[in-house]
Amino acid sequence: MRFSEETLALVNKIIRRYPEGKQKSALLPVLHLAQAEFDGWLSPDVMDYVAGLLAIKPIEVYEVATFYSMYNLKPVGKCLIEVCQTGPCWLRGSDDIVHHLESKLGIKVGETTPDGMFTLKTVECLGSCGTAPMLQCGSKFHENLTTDKVDTLLENLKSTNQRTSYMR
Amino acid sequence: MPKKLLLEHIDVPSIETFETYRRHGGYASVEKALKTMTPDAVTEEVKKSGLRGRGGAGFPAGLKWSFLDRKSEKPRYLVCNADESEPGTFKDRYLMEKIPHLLIEGMITASYALGAKTSYIYIRGEYMYIVRILERAIEEAYAAGFLGQHILGTPYSLDLYVHPGAGAYICGEETALLESLEGKRGNPRLKPPFPAVAGLYAAPTVVNNVETIAAVVSIVNGGGDEYAKVGLGKSTGTKLISASGHINKPGVYEIELGLPVEEFIFSDEYCGGIWKGRKLKAVVAGGSSVPILPAHLILKTAKGEQRLMTYESLADGGFISGTMLGSGGFIVMDETACIVRNLWTFSRFYHHESCGQCSPCREGTGWMEKVLHRIEHGHGHMHDIDLLVDVAKKIEGNTICPLGDAAAWPVASAIRHFREEFEYHVKYPEKVANPKHFELEPFRSERLELSNA
Amino acid sequence: MVKVTIDGIEIEVAEGTTILNAARQIGGDVVPPAMCYYTSLKDSGGKCRVCLVKVTHTSTKDPRPMPKLVASCRTNVMDGMVIQNITSPEVLEARKGVVEFLLINHPLDCPICDQAGECDLQNLAYEHGVAKTRYEEERRTFEKIDIGDKIKLHMTRCILCYRCTFVADQLTDNRVHGILGRGDTSEISTYIQKAVDNDFSGNMIDVCPVGALTDNTFRFKSRVWFTKPLDAHRNCDKCCGKVVLFTKGDEVLRVSARKDKYAEVTEYICNECRYDHKRLSDWVIEGPRHIDRNSVISQNHYEKIDLLKLKQEIERQIDFEKGKQLPEPNQSLTA
Numbered sequence: 001m002r003f004s005e006e007t008l009a010l011v012n013k014i015i016r017r018y019p020e021g022k023q024k025s026a027l028l029p030v031l032h033l034a035q036a037e038f039d040g041w042l043s044p045d046v047m048d049y050v051a052g053l054l055a056i057k058p059i060e061v062y063e064v065a066t067f068y069s070m071y072n073l074k075p076v077g078k079c080l081i082e083v084c085q086t087g088p089c090w091l092r093g094s095d096d097i098v099h100h101l102e103s104k105l106g107i108k109v110g111e112t113t114p115d116g117m118f119t120l121k122t123v124e125c126l127g128s129c130g131t132a133p134m135l136q137c138g139s140k141f142h143e144n145l146t147t148d149k150v151d152t153l154l155e156n157l158k159s160t161n162q163r164t165s166y167m168r
Numbered sequence: 169m170p171k172k173l174l175l176e177h178i179d180v181p182s183i184e185t186f187e188t189y190r191r192h193g194g195y196a197s198v199e200k201a202l203k204t205m206t207p208d209a210v211t212e213e214v215k216k217s218g219l220r221g222r223g224g225a226g227f228p229a230g231l232k233w234s235f236l237d238r239k240s241e242k243p244r245y246l247v248c249n250a251d252e253s254e255p256g257t258f259k260d261r262y263l264m265e266k267i268p269h270l271l272i273e274g275m276i277t278a279s280y281a282l283g284a285k286t287s288y289i290y291i292r293g294e295y296m297y298i299v300r301i302l303e304r305a306i307e308e309a310y311a312a313g314f315l316g317q318h319i320l321g322t323p324y325s326l327d328l329y330v331h332p333g334a335g336a337y338i339c340g341e342e343t344a345l346l347e348s349l350e351g352k353r354g355n356p357r358l359k360p361p362f363p364a365v366a367g368l369y370a371a372p373t374v375v376n377n378v379e380t381i382a383a384v385v386s387i388v389n390g391g392g393d394e395y396a397k398v399g400l401g402k403s404t405g406t407k408l409i410s411a412s413g414h415i416n417k418p419g420v421y422e423i424e425l426g427l428p429v430e431e432f433i434f435s436d437e438y439c440g441g442i443w444k445g446r447k448l449k450a451v452v453a454g455g456s457s458v459p460i461l462p463a464h465l466i467l468k469t470a471k472g473e474q475r476l477m478t479y480e481s482l483a484d485g486g487f488i489s490g491t492m493l494g495s496g497g498f499i500v501m502d503e504t505a506c507i508v509r510n511l512w513t514f515s516r517f518y519h520h521e522s523c524g525q526c527s528p529c530r531e532g533t534g535w536m537e538k539v540l541h542r543i544e545h546g547h548g549h550m551h552d553i554d555l556l557v558d559v560a561k562k563i564e565g566n567t568i569c570p571l572g573d574a575a576a577w578p579v580a581s582a583i584r585h586f587r588e589e590f591e592y593h594v595k596y597p598e599k600v601a602n603p604k605h606f607e608l609e610p611f612r613s614e615r616l617e618l619s620n621a
Numbered sequence: 622m623v624k625v626t627i628d629g630i631e632i633e634v635a636e637g638t639t640i641l642n643a644a645r646q647i648g649g650d651v652v653p654p655a656m657c658y659y660t661s662l663k664d665s666g667g668k669c670r671v672c673l674v675k676v677t678h679t680s681t682k683d684p685r686p687m688p689k690l691v692a693s694c695r696t697n698v699m700d701g702m703v704i705q706n707i708t709s710p711e712v713l714e715a716r717k718g719v720v721e722f723l724l725i726n727h728p729l730d731c732p733i734c735d736q737a738g739e740c741d742l743q744n745l746a747y748e749h750g751v752a753k754t755r756y757e758e759e760r761r762t763f764e765k766i767d768i769g770d771k772i773k774l775h776m777t778r779c780i781l782c783y784r785c786t787f788v789a790d791q792l793t794d795n796r797v798h799g800i801l802g803r804g805d806t807s808e809i810s811t812y813i814q815k816a817v818d819n820d821f822s823g824n825m826i827d828v829c830p831v832g833a834l835t836d837n838t839f840r841f842k843s844r845v846w847f848t849k850p851l852d853a854h855r856n857c858d859k860c861c862g863k864v865v866l867f868t869k870g871d872e873v874l875r876v877s878a879r880k881d882k883y884a885e886v887t888e889y890i891c892n893e894c895r896y897d898h899k900r901l902s903d904w905v906i907e908g909p910r911h912i913d914r915n916s917v918i919s920q921n922h923y924e925k926i927d928l929l930k931l932k933q934e935i936e937r938q939i940d941f942e943k944g945k946q947l948p949e950p951n952q953s954l955t956a
């Protein structure tokens with residue numbers, strides 16, 4: 001297990017943002033890079049590798065990785081679809097979007113399609129309440145959703161057939 | 169034309185680039201501060217401006233700056249709180265996405281005032297695409313000599329970095345944010361010590377919201393006294409309001425503090441009234457944490473005075489009949505909205521976001537969510553309603569950080585103002601079995617109808 | 622020295638003393654309970670909130686009351702501070718709330734828990750709890766697991782006081798367990814199967830205020846109050862060697878460090894002393910251990926909490942749990 005040279009250079013650049021001896025500060029950004037580079041989730045091996053890079057104990061990485069909701073601790077589908085379901089989005093019909101996605105993908109929230117293409121998740125407010133309902137896929141926000149827009153998005157994701165990532 | 173101090177140039181094409189931003193007067197505050205003012209003089213202007221923290225608590229920014237331990241041997245830090253995760257709030261995102269250089273400029277000027285040599289922008293991880301926008305803007309600022317060594321040829325040097333979080337509302341709490349920035353779990357710290365004395369890496373630190381820092385630009389440009397003339401009383405300046413929910417024109421609006429709430433909701437310049445020609449039922453005026461108010465109390469205070477968009481007017485009546493300006497997350501509900509269901513989503517949010525460090529919040533938020541889930545789905549008992557009030561009361565004030573209060577207030581206020589609706593859910597489980605119950609037939613309460621009339 | 626008043630009792634304490642420790646210097650009923658604070662563990666405290674007190678007078682200089690109840694374990698006294706603990710209905714109400722919060726997800730399996738009889742939560746519940754639970758929801762549960770061959774982790778009982786993580790950080794050279802997850806799904810864990818195995822790791826058992834971490838070499842051997850605790854020591858090159866032996870006949874069932882009257886270990890012991898010397902002849906016996914406060918092993922407390930009823934209940938349940946050793950009811954209760 002090893003980051004690409006390019007990513008390693010970036011890791012070193014990130015570490016330099018913090019004072020000497022405070023390289024642990026780089027943990028969150030480096031875990032984002034790791035998740036992007038190693039199949040969209042953080043396996044124990046990946047976390048141990050990051051611990052080594054930052055010269056901290058593995059448990060320090062596990063403690064952090066399990067605290068933050070953006071880190072996946074289990075494999076996820078190629079495209080992770082995260083629909084906001086908090087009050088402001090709910091007021092504008094996020095339930096309908098979730099139901100539409102569930103029936104379209106044939107899975108329930110929290111599940112992955114059998115072909116490993118989509119994982120559907122509900123999340124809490126993503127700071128897009130004025131353009132509700134909305135969902136996030138990769139780093140992209142899809143706003144003012146309608147069922148038609150959701151259909152188009154799914155089509156696009158299928159035809160692009162690329163792993164989504166917060167880092168792209 | 170209402171006064172615009174933050175968003176004046178928001179619609180200028182390519183304002184996100186350094187060149188355009190600079191052409192419209194950008195970075196003037198950096199030049200003015202670094203070349204003609206001492207750091208303390210900048211702090212003095214911010215004090216005079218009466219600017220209050222825009223992150224939610226409304227603490228006077230100048231006062232916070234003056235608390236910073238300037239005698240310490242350690243480096244000083246300015247950290248911008250761009251964690252924006254309070255449901256109903258999306259103004260920081262708007263500002264950073266559309267006019268990133270305003271934040272960068274504010275960071276430089278504020279860092280100079282505080283004597284910080286390194287500053288960080290802590291941004292919520294979900295805004296990763298904005299991380300890239302900000303990093304591009306920072307690169308441009310370095311290239312133009314506004315960041316790095318000897319800015320504009322002065323002795324002052326500053327490095328500025330963006331640090332992404334990874335999904336945790338609690339990291340908006342300033343000490344949790346600092347923990348997270350140190351690469352740890354976002355557990356809020358016990359205070360004292362306050363960040364002004366022992367913050368990032370145990371060094372003196374100021375944490376300010378995006379909008380607070382952006383406001384420093386116009387304060388330095390125009391002077392603190394001029395800024396203080398905008399607004400009303402102790403609510404000086406302008407404020408970004410994130411308007412969402414059942415209105416015709418959701419979005420971010422810069423308002424001059426003092427604007428009547430009624431005008432904000434119904435004028436075409438702002439929310440444009442309630443959508444679908446429906447009636448206003450309730451408003452959560454300052455982000456999900458603040459008490460919800462029914463229509464009659466958001467438009468007028470209990471004393472019958474016009475309610476204004478100011479810290480003071482919104483708080484008029486305390487928690488009995490008032491609310492708070494908070495982060496300016498203005499969530500509007502029409503007559504079909506179910507207060508119980510909306511509250512349940514809020515409670516689920518706080519349950520999900522509790523860091524779990526202290527027992528009242530860790531256990532109480534989950535308890536409230538479960539009870540609300542039952543009530544909303546037609547499995548509640550009458551005694552559950554008072555139980556909720558009591559659990560909220562036992563969380564409030566007894567926790568390490570204000571997330572406990574933030575979880576308790578919405579519950580307490582929703583039951584205070586809309587108890588009949590909770591009782592209805594208990595009495596008619598078959599009617600609320602349909603999740604869209606009040607869309608089919610809006611809930612009518614005689615008491616509220618009389619008050620709203 | 623600064624002067625403070627707690628529940629009407631005045632005392633002079635050194636500057637920098639916490640309210641909790643000032644109260645402990647007075648002793649008796651004015652001492653707030655503490656479930657997460659641990660004197661010898663740096664940064665502990667502030668989390669459980671059972672030690673909340675009311676400051677009605679901040680200091681001579683600033684006579685204002687503090688706006689909220691404060692955690693006495695992490696709030697330093699100031700000259701002229703006036704504090705209410707048991708004289709404040711507000712404090713008692715809040716504490717009752719905290720105890721209820723700690724119990725809603727607790728399995729209440731005291732009858733089969735090894736900690737029963739020396740559990741801080743059990744004592745707290747008797748003193749401040751309410752008779753009937755208002756919690757109708759499903760309780761959180763976890764599988765019990767071994768973390769290492771000597772320590773059993775019964776996460777369902779954990780109150781997330783963080784003490785064991787401080788022990789691992791501050792007493793051992795490699796912490797392999799920690800707090801994982803967030804909110805009410807946080808748990809103590811090693812994440813991937815790893816053995817907590819380290820010269821001083823056994824102290825995690827002693828600092829745990831509940832039965833979440835228990836000594837695998839003692840589990841179910843006996844109810845603690847049927848054992849006879851003895852002070853004993855041996856020459857040890859790793860630790861102080863000063864321990865308490867929990868004995869039955871001439872059998873040493875368990876070895877633990879010595880705890881003071883606030884159930885805090887003052888001198889930690891090594892794993893060799895704890896696990897590897899289970900013969901009376903390994904030790905120099907000093908005499909019976911006097912155990913007071915915070916333990917039903919102590920006679921006083923026994924009377925207060927209706928011991929007989931508790932015992933009957935426990936026995937009933939233990940009878941139920943076949944395959945586990947039945948206690949001998951006639952054994953003396955105290956040393």
Ligand SMILES: Cc1cc2nc3c(=O)[nH]c(=O)nc-3n(C[C@H](O)[C@H](O)[C@H](O)COP(=O)(O)O)c2cc1C
Binds near residue numbers: 227251254340571
């Ligand atoms: C649970 C919680 C969440 C918070 N979230 C945010 C946030 O997302 N953004 C923010 O600016 N302040 C947030 N705050 C307020 C900060 O703790 C702090 O008061 C603020 O960043 C100070 O900046 P200001 O004085 O400029 O408002 C939050 C506070 C709490 C208790």
Ligand code: SF4
Binds near residue numbers: 526
């Ligand atoms: S109040 Fe909640 S979020 Fe704040 S420290 Fe306590 S458990 Fe964590």
Ligand code: SF4
Binds near residue numbers: 780781783785831
């Ligand atoms: S296992 Fe015991 S010591 Fe560790 S956190 Fe839980 S209750 Fe505290």
Ligand code: FES
Binds near residue numbers: 126
């Ligand atoms: S509630 Fe969905 S983005 Fe805010």
Ligand code: FES
Binds near residue numbers: 655667668669670
């Ligand atoms: S003992 Fe003080 S908060 Fe736990």
